Amino acid sequence: MPQMNMVQAINDALRIEMRRDHRVVVLGEDVGKVGGVFRVTQGLYDEFGDDRVIDTPLSEGGIIGTAIGMALYGLVPVPEIQFSDFIFPAYDQIVSELAKYRYRSGGEYPAKLVIRTPVGGGIRGGHYHSQSPEAQFIHVAGLKVVCPASPADAKGLLLASIRDPDPVLFFEPKRIYRAAKGEVPEGDFVVPLGKANVVKPGVHVTVIAWGAMLYEALEASNQAGKQGIDCEVIDLRTLWPLDIDTIIASVKKTGRVVVVHEAPKSCGLGGEIVSLINEKAFLHLEAPPKRVTGFDTPFPYTLENEYLPLAHRILPAIVETARY
Amino acid sequence: MPQMNMVQAINDALRIEMRRDHRVVVLGEDVGKVGGVFRVTQGLYDEFGDDRVIDTPLSEGGIIGTAIGMALYGLVPVPEIQFSDFIFPAYDQIVSELAKYRYRSGGEYPAKLVIRTPVGGGIRGGHYHSQSPEAQFIHVAGLKVVCPASPADAKGLLLASIRDPDPVLFFEPKRIYRAAKGEVPEGDFVVPLGKANVVKPGVHVTVIAWGAMLYEALEASNQAGKQGIDCEVIDLRTLWPLDIDTIIASVKKTGRVVVVHEAPKSCGLGGEIVSLINEKAFLHLEAPPKRVTGFDTPFPYTLENEYLPLAHRILPAIVETARY
């Protein structure tokens, strides 16, 4: 299997699907000729032309609004939002329209598209090139939300997302766009939505993470291992609807949980996971579930590494939870 | 003390503050001559004129964007969004700009305004005249969020919100705009932000609610009382930052919690409250905290009363929690 980084794997997935399914179109700011500011769509313009790889005017609302129209027509648009921080001008089209289209039309008009967008910190982007807005979309019924942590998953989950009948927000952790490398199956290859990945089995503490923070969770778990704490690390992969079975099975085994995410703590996905665990495994809990997250502040520039829930902040949470 | 409904109490608060503080301006769709589609601003146009009670073009982004500019100039804008479902075209100005202005400018440019908007179901408004988007704003650092349940609180909290130095989202539960009546102190009167109200003391189960659902929580608690279950009912009032002390004190007493809200369950404020209780009162919990909420679907029209977490759905949750 070839080695790829995440950018290459996503590019590979797009190319495969655009060759296979002529309804797939890519649109967004700078996605065409230059191949995106992160070069994820590089080469697609040359292969598929201006009608299928489309540089748009600078308007996220226009991108998503027209993509919905394209989807209603029968195309399968894969719009890119340059940074997930810039998705908010399109928020109305996403939450009021895209998320509700199938439901509000009694099933007559499903609107299927996949919004790709780089997410999270780690590139010194400050307030507006670093945020993780997944919870703002999960709370809204009707959207699936995905965030891969490895090149293979990025490819397989993106192909699954494009073929899924529902609208998907596909968050790409930009911190590991090039840093995460690995073997990626050639050709067609799907990783099913809704299935978490137990990256490291263990018995003492369940650590739940996704995207770039998975590596921090693994690093902290390894360090905890040196103190005799054997963590089970779960990569959520699909953030919504999440793989409740894998989570609950693990918690029933360990009785202890740490959830990690970059987004601010309050009303984040971490809180939802903790609450679901309460509902489904209360009597198994031997320690209060802990959340290690971004702080409830805007995302900072200089102190980025203090803000992020990196290994040095996850480790004490694991240890505390294990020793509770 | 005069009897007022909630519409009258809010109108009274606006009038008092506009008389007292000439920086206060009201703007929005239909807020002027006609006094708002719910008539909350009725009479203000006649008293304060077109420069302070302003009918705007149909653009929530324009309303909030210009209101931020007005606030930077030194006015205290109190924009109205006609239904909180229509706040999303302004979401970018609220979450990217308003919420971050003080922080991102190193404290040089605080942007203070109060966004008033009717919230929640109960008027047969279907998808787009019924939603409760508080969690989508709480998750974003930098905003205070308020939701009164009584006319007196509506007045006192609104006056506190306008005088608070931070931006406030002021959600008005439209289901009880006219149904909730009560005595309201005359003249200047403030209910401090950040303080919950223990509406009914009790020892068996803590029931946390706000807005229109408070009355359903009370109704269910009364019914539970007939089965010998003595609920403590907390009206949160300020949804963010919430009154953690009151919540934790109650849970330490009861060991059992039911949280009620209209918004969809997943990643809602209920999940945050449950998680905070886990973090701060884990060993006091004698039953898994329960959430009785809107379902994870768009808000329906015909089956509105099946969707809402009304008393008939809260009661079994209380009983189950009490008997756990």
Add this chain to the structure above:
Amino acid sequence: MTALLQSESRTSHAPVGENNANDADRSAVRRPDDALAGDVIRTLRHDGTLDPAHDPKLTRDEILGLYKLMVRVRILDDRLVALQRQGRIGFHIGSLGEEAAILGSAFAMRENDWIFPCYREFGAALLRGMPLQRYVDNMFGNANDPVKGRQMPDHYTYKKGHFGSISSPIGTQITQAAGFAWAAKIKKEDIAVLSYFGDGATSSNDFHNGLNFAGVFRAPTIFFCRNNGWAISVPTERQTASATFAEKGIAYGVPGVRVDGNDIFAVVKATRDAVARASRGEGPTLIEALTYRLSGHSTSDDPKAYRPDNTLDPWRALDPLARTRRYVEQHLGWNDDAQRALETEMDAEIKAAVAAAEKTELPSLDSLFEDVFASLPWHLEEQREELRKGPRAKGHGAH
């Protein structure tokens, strides 16, 4: 040389004085002679003849068909308001006074073309073949409602007639229409898309996005602005300082055209021209149809609070129904008997549809959870089970 691009003096809005909204006399109400001044296409002259320069050359049957549909739409409107007043339906938003604009434009579209509606165009849906029963079932939100009782009344769909999904947020359909048309262009299918919206909607983000994208990508979209003078209580002169809505197209390289929206002949002609442009690959057109909202905004609105009733008189004189009726009476032998017969027939149809709708059960509990996703995920399955087994809300014990 002056490089100042001045817009022309205002013709469409405030009858007198200068454009200074903030100081303007807010009681000023748009009069038709101001609104219809300037470069406005009109076909049906006051003397009852048609201006050959803008004659769409409709057949006798077409004209009578359109007239009859206008009458049906108005009667339906009237009955729905009554049903709402009686508490039998929850809400209605009608098209009183705007029938010519709505029916003329929908009529001009070809069979394969599509309509992306706002919320006042049930007449267009009927024209595209939507059964009356389907519409009335939506008004009652019952089990036969095409949207399964999930949205408010007047939020139906009719895909078979190429009629899109209605949502309440103002303007969103404009951008979607542009995207739909653009997709057709990419696929080299000769279809055009008609997008309806009001004067208020021109202030929305989506107006800007829809027109800009359609302009850049030459999407075959017809942006049809029903300028009915009001956005609830806000008059057009508070909506924009541009002289007309049509000229907003300049900002997007999209040609704009103004048409007498109460003249069904002119509306058909202007829309057909736009369809022809689109079909020739020349891209989008913005049509401003000058009309007037003769009713309140909806059954929830009391227009007396902001608009003295007598200001409507000059517009009532231009009532599109009356104007068309004069034409069919003068030229096509229509008479009171025919009118009465039509009204009776429609009355009976509506009564039957209402009776059927009222007899139909409510949507099932399970329908609450369907269609959020293509299939039910675990959390919705759990929530469905909770609702199935839990006690029922009052009044919903039946299903």
Add this chain to the structure above:
Amino acid sequence: MTALLQSESRTSHAPVGENNANDADRSAVRRPDDALAGDVIRTLRHDGTLDPAHDPKLTRDEILGLYKLMVRVRILDDRLVALQRQGRIGFHIGSLGEEAAILGSAFAMRENDWIFPCYREFGAALLRGMPLQRYVDNMFGNANDPVKGRQMPDHYTYKKGHFGSISSPIGTQITQAAGFAWAAKIKKEDIAVLSYFGDGATSSNDFHNGLNFAGVFRAPTIFFCRNNGWAISVPTERQTASATFAEKGIAYGVPGVRVDGNDIFAVVKATRDAVARASRGEGPTLIEALTYRLSGHSTSDDPKAYRPDNTLDPWRALDPLARTRRYVEQHLGWNDDAQRALETEMDAEIKAAVAAAEKTELPSLDSLFEDVFASLPWHLEEQREELRKGPRAKGHGAH
């Protein structure tokens, strides 16, 4: 009679051919002779004289002052790019080629007027008195950074100089500027607000909202569009199908004006005229300054991927610095010695500021939690305590 409001043929964008973006040759690059055709205000003629019709009548000191500032801005730009390449700062977004547009417009504002910046206008901030050190501290995000290291480089503030807060989302400042100006009008204060943005930003929701509200409420706003030909890799002809950006004002009843943005005299004149209009209560003006981005979009961008370097040559010939230098040499006795002295001085200033900034400590941990709200709520207090006591991230052990 034709009611079709056609926009004029395109003058600003693609050099040849028709306006069919979707089919257009994407390698077409805007040439100045196309861009500057039509009704464009120019003062500084190619022969080095000033057109009296558009002469802002600057004094010798004013001209020399502006020229010197242009030079300083360019040198600063150059050094900041070098610092970024050396890894000493994280990012820079510069104004290479756009100095005349930025400095001329800022210069035309009166002392009490305000500026709502985009991200390329550090020259305007310096003109408004912002100390160089303040700017450089922001580039390093250190403890003296006016925004406390919270935002990226080039996102500073300078309230004392009436210079607003910079944020990355495109366009948001446009609506805020309109609101600020509108508030001043309500308070009957004679101030004007200058809002900067790029050609790409005209596609944003906020352009639509800001211009519409300013038009309706006659807010004294000057909307200054730096049309530099590109939005990162997207050329202007893909941004809009309108013939010019200035004519977008028609959609809002806002007069539009086009100016040679590389001609500092013309820019001063056009902006002063707009300020005078605003001051007379005539409301907003939209200025399109025709200029060109001679650098990449930012230090993160490699323009070679979409723009062959030689296509810049005609624009380099119109370099605003060179044009102004020719003028001051011809008319005001400027010479190589003066130039060298200025460059040496600026070099030293920058070196000193950079040295000071690099020596300055990072923002405190506690600063992470301040200013989210006016005072610290319980949950941020808890989070601050957690950070205070917890282990430090690598490389941040110092504070």
